[in-house]
Amino acid sequence: MLRFRPVLVLLLVAATAGAALAGPSDPRVALKQRAEGETPLIADTFELCDRVGGRITGSPAMDRAVRWGVEKLKAAGVDSVITESFAVPFLWLPGTVEVAATAPESFSLRAVAAPGTASTGSPIEAKVVDVGLGRAEDWAKAGTATSGAIALVHTKEMKTFDELFDEYMRAGPLLKAAAQAQVRALLIQSTRPRGLLYQHPMVFGRTPGTVPVVLVAREQANRLAWLADRTEVRVRMDVVNRIGPSFDAENVVAEIRGKEKPEEVVVLGAHLDSWALGTGAEDNGVNSALVIDVARAFKELGLEPRRTVRFVLFGGEEQGMWGSAGYVERHKAELDRHAAVVIFDIGSGRTRGFYVSGRPELRPVLAKALSIYPGLGPSAHALEGVDGTDNFDFLLSGVPNFVADQEPGPYLPDYHAESDVPDRVNVKEARRNAGIAAALVWSLANSPASIPKRQTRAQVDALLVKTKLVEQMVGLDQWEDWKAGRRGFPPGP
Numbered sequence: 001m002l003r004f005r006p007v008l009v010l011l012l013v014a015a016t017a018g019a020a021l022a023g024p025s026d027p028r029v030a031l032k033q034r035a036e037g038e039t040p041l042i043a044d045t046f047e048l049c050d051r052v053g054g055r056i057t058g059s060p061a062m063d064r065a066v067r068w069g070v071e072k073l074k075a076a077g078v079d080s081v082i083t084e085s086f087a088v089p090f091l092w093l094p095g096t097v098e099v100a101a102t103a104p105e106s107f108s109l110r111a112v113a114a115p116g117t118a119s120t121g122s123p124i125e126a127k128v129v130d131v132g133l134g135r136a137e138d139w140a141k142a143g144t145a146t147s148g149a150i151a152l153v154h155t156k157e158m159k160t161f162d163e164l165f166d167e168y169m170r171a172g173p174l175l176k177a178a179a180q181a182q183v184r185a186l187l188i189q190s191t192r193p194r195g196l197l198y199q200h201p202m203v204f205g206r207t208p209g210t211v212p213v214v215l216v217a218r219e220q221a222n223r224l225a226w227l228a229d230r231t232e233v234r235v236r237m238d239v240v241n242r243i244g245p246s247f248d249a250e251n252v253v254a255e256i257r258g259k260e261k262p263e264e265v266v267v268l269g270a271h272l273d274s275w276a277l278g279t280g281a282e283d284n285g286v287n288s289a290l291v292i293d294v295a296r297a298f299k300e301l302g303l304e305p306r307r308t309v310r311f312v313l314f315g316g317e318e319q320g321m322w323g324s325a326g327y328v329e330r331h332k333a334e335l336d337r338h339a340a341v342v343i344f345d346i347g348s349g350r351t352r353g354f355y356v357s358g359r360p361e362l363r364p365v366l367a368k369a370l371s372i373y374p375g376l377g378p379s380a381h382a383l384e385g386v387d388g389t390d391n392f393d394f395l396l397s398g399v400p401n402f403v404a405d406q407e408p409g410p411y412l413p414d415y416h417a418e419s420d421v422p423d424r425v426n427v428k429e430a431r432r433n434a435g436i437a438a439a440l441v442w443s444l445a446n447s448p449a450s451i452p453k454r455q456t457r458a459q460v461d462a463l464l465v466k467t468k469l470v471e472q473m474v475g476l477d478q479w480e481d482w483k484a485g486r487r488g489f490p491p492g493p
C-alpha cells in the first residue's frame with residue numbers, strides 16, 4: 001500500500017514533469033524516491049567488504065559472503081531464499097609470492113600472481129629477457145634467448161574500458177607464446193601507475209595455465225627493463241598458488257513470487273564474488289547490495305509484481321561467469337518463461353542506459369520502463385554486445401538481457417586492485433542506480449504486455465556475428481563451449 005504526504009507528492013510531480021504516465025500512484029516514483037533517501041544500501045556495501053572481505057569463489061570468505069547474502073535477503077522479507085550449486089572448472093586461490101632481483105643487485109619486487117596461472121613449484125632463478133609488448137614479432141625478435149629465461153612483458157597504461165578489454169584479449173596469445181618459447185615464467189608490467197597491483201584472470205577456459213605469471217609494479221618493471229638493456233638481470237621467484245580440480249560453489253537465489261503470472265520470471269542479478277587484493281566494493285559489492293536493496297524496497301512498499309522476480313547473487317563470475325552459466329543450465333526448462341534479465345556490474349558509476357547486446361527491439365521496452373528518468377529514452381541504450389559479465393549465458397540462451405551501462409569512474413581505476421574498497425563508492429550514484437534497478441525490474445515484472453520473445457539458436461548465432469561477440473568469445477575461450485553446446489543453447493538449428 002502506497003501512502004504519500006501531500007508535500008511529497010508535489011515534489012515528485014515536479015521532479016518527473018514531462019515523463020509519461022508517471023504520477024504519485026506510480027510505484028516507480030515511490031521506488032525512486034525511497035532509493036535516493038537513506039537506505040541500508042551503503043551500510044550493506046561496507047558490511048560485506050569490511051566484515052566478509054575480498055571473496056574469491058572457492059575461498060572461505062566466499063562461503064561467508066553467501067551466508068551473508070542469504071541472511072540479508074531473508075531479512076528483506078522475500079518469499080524464499082535458497083542457494084543453488086554450480087560447477088567451477090578448477091580452483092585457483094592466491095598463496096604466497098616472493099619475487100626479487102638478484103643481479104646486478106638485490107632488490108625485492110612488488111608482485112602478485114596472475115589468477116589461473118601456475119605455481120613455480122620450487123623457487124626459480126633465471127635471466128630476464130625483455131620481450132617488449134609480447135606480440136608475435138617481439139617473441140620472434142627475442143628468438144631462442146627466452147628458452148629457460150624469465151620473460152618481461154611491457155604494457156601500456158590502462159585508462160579506458162577498451163584498453164582493459166585489450167588486456168584481456170592479449171592474455172591467451174601471450175600465455176601460448178610463452179609456453180612455446182619455453183620460458184620459466186612471465187613478469188607482466190602492471191598497467192596502473194604508482195605501484196598499484198591488481199589480479200585479473202589470465203585463463204578463462206577449463207584448465208589452469210602451465211606457465212607461472214606474476215604482475216609487477218609498473219615502475220619496477222621499467223627499472224628491470226632499463227637494467228636488462230645494459231647488463232644481465234636475474235630474478236628469483238617463488239610463487240605458490242592453491243590450484244585444484246573442479247568444485248561446486250553456490251549462487252544465492254531469492255524470489256518474490258508473481259501474483260498473476262508466477263511462472264514468468266524477471267531476474268535482477270549481480271555477482272557476489274570478487275578478487276581479494278582489495279575488498280571488491282566497486283566490483284561488485286555495491287551492486288550485490290543493490291540487488292538486496294531492490295528486494296527490500298518491494299517488500300517495504302508492499303509492491304506485488306505480476307511476474308515472479310528473482311534476486312540472484314552469482315558466484316564464480318570472476319573466473320568466467322560460471323555462476324550464471326550454472327543458473328542457465330539448471331533452469332534451462334524455464335528459460336522460455338524468463339521475461340528478462342537485468343545485471344549490474346560496473347560499480348557505482350552513474351547509469352547512463354543499458355546495453356541491449358544487439359537487440360534494438362529491446363530499446364523501447366527500456367525507455368517505457370524508465371520513463372520517470374529523464375535521459376533514459378530509447379537512444380540511451382547501447383546496441384553493443386556484452387560479454388564478460390553475468391548476462392552472457394542468458395544471451396547465449398536467447399533470453400532478453402540488459403546490462404547497466406555505467407560511467408567508468410570510480411570503477412575502472414580501482415578495477416580488481418588493492419584500492420577497490422568501499423570508501424571509493426559514489427554514494428549518490430549508487431542510490432540512483434538502485435532506484436533505476438527497482439523501477440526497471442518493477443516495470444518488467446508488472447507490465448501487462450509481454451516482453452520481446454526469447455531468440456532461437458539461429459538468431460543468437462546471427463547476433464554473435466552482428467555484434468562481433470564471436471571475436472570476444474574466441475579470445476575468452478568461450479567459442480568452443482558455445483559450438484559444442486556446453487554453454488547456451490544445445491547445438492543445432
Ligand SMILES: [Zn+2]
Pocket residue numbers: 271283284317345
Ligand atoms: Zn564484476
